[in-house]
Amino acid sequence: MINDTRGHVSELLAKAIKRGALDHEMTAADKERLVEFLRIYGDLSPDLFYKGSTRSGFRIFPGAGPESGVSRDPIDMRLLLDENLWTGVLFEDTFVMQATMLQPVGGMDRIPAAFYKRMHSRIRLGAQVTEIRKLPDGVRVVYYDRTAGGPISITAAYAIVTIPLPVLAGIQSDFSPPFKHAIASTAYDNAVKLAWQSPRFWETEDQIYGGISFVKGETTLVWYPSDRFQNPNGILLGCYNTGDDAKLFGALPPADQFSRSRSIVNELHPGHGADLLHPVTVAWQKVPFNLGPWVHWPEGPSAEYNLLNQPDDRIYLAGEHLSHVNGWQEGAVLSAHRVVSEISQRVRSAQA
């Protein structure tokens, strides 16, 4: 699709140039260079037609002895003009969606797991924050200790709060009224991820190694594992939707979600719906200490964003929601660095 499209576009532009359509802005020399470039760019024939390209692969692969390769016929331009098609094909050209060159062994959550391993003596798990209070020279946080069973109060000179805003909105606090209002009014998106264990039919039958098939409808996509290629089984993501699709889909009983995902996978990979086993589904908006996958500023970062990026007295907020890299660990890390650096400067100034 990519190479045939580039070929067709190059042929059309070469034709238009030859007809003088761009004489207004180009010299004869410019035009000649541009046409020569298009010949290479689109793999055009010497007479500037796109007649297919081995860049797009072969109908019959080159072999041994008399078996020479047979080119594929190019896909008709009209078939390539579907807007839905290009949303999918160009997905990986989006800045944050470009193909990864490296991935953490075991998945993205191995990054926080590695922090935990180094820092676990300073981390208290099972600590459900119930109050965030301002003190004259510091902050008091009260949490319910889910292991010991009682409320515990701790104080510090400063606090960095990385609790997602929909959760934070439900915690008693001394935040200023505009700060409280900004926290309460910030909407998070919805997202559902649904996964199956399955034999790797996408590898053995379709030579798909990682990547995404975009499907129409509520489940949005099918995402193939990018690790442990050629193992007998793999984890297939059978749904990853957001927005209203995720809100409605996530409200269905899990059994219904599984049956809809299985049916879509079966349509995409005929006969393989029955291979899907052991499903799991997670609706981020229902995860108690998340209540949503990521912040969703309706029109990009706003006045609320700017306010919440300022400290309220000695309390600083940090997280992906306070960065321009929404929904990614990178945003959370950048935000953490920023806030730690601000506190450091504040302490130094106070000491100076």
Add this chain to the structure above:
Amino acid sequence: MINDTRGHVSELLAKAIKRGALDHEMTAADKERLVEFLRIYGDLSPDLFYKGSTRSGFRIFPGAGPESGVSRDPIDMRLLLDENLWTGVLFEDTFVMQATMLQPVGGMDRIPAAFYKRMHSRIRLGAQVTEIRKLPDGVRVVYYDRTAGGPISITAAYAIVTIPLPVLAGIQSDFSPPFKHAIASTAYDNAVKLAWQSPRFWETEDQIYGGISFVKGETTLVWYPSDRFQNPNGILLGCYNTGDDAKLFGALPPADQFSRSRSIVNELHPGHGADLLHPVTVAWQKVPFNLGPWVHWPEGPSAEYNLLNQPDDRIYLAGEHLSHVNGWQEGAVLSAHRVVSEISQRVRSAQA
């Protein structure tokens, strides 16, 4: 480069369509669809100009707090029209050069090494073939045993000869005169690969992880390791040339080859010529049992190719040189499968 070029090309084609340059072949509805497609394809503004795209990255990356991303200005179309540039950029769109998704751990020669591991009881190393003779019902091969030191003669019903043609041309044989002529007249290419050990400055300073820099001049390219990312050292290919460049370059004393390669790398990565250590250079045309990297049919497979793909009596040739996948292990494997299958059919027919 890729995204900015696509943007410029889309803008120009949209402009030409709006001016009616393609009215001859398109309906108004076609034109409308094509323009809408170009808007998405090239990331054009609503008024169909290419004003840059975050697909091409950012001048300043999106960060935390107030640090929103700042777009890059698009590269001027005139800078993008260099023909040499596109030979490099489109290199990986060539069918056999498309980016690999998988690579053998330890490199390509681990594949023959794995065959050796399974079959070594049937493989005789150090066997320098000196004669290939036809017998009434078979083949006799005489070889010089480089370990034991004497000539050894073996016979079999059939022989498959995978010796590269320039080496085979120097071996006494009973091949038919046209077969001998075809073997002797087939030219092989030249190729020199030169490698350095070096600290991975390309990773730490330039964020280059694998891939090739094409350089002008006799050394052709610099190729970065695609394995063991972020190790302290890596193997940098400082030259991989072919044809006349390789013939001349390979004839230089190694010390001169190293100094030329070091100087090119230093120009490409200023200051890092001095980091390059422990060079090795191999000119395939000088490797005694190769005498060239791969067959080079001047205008694609020829009458000689067709003849050598037929058996001469009970002797079959096989190898990359007898396939349409020249110079690749895949060609050798396909050729081997083909010949084994032909012998099998011949034996079955004879028995029937």
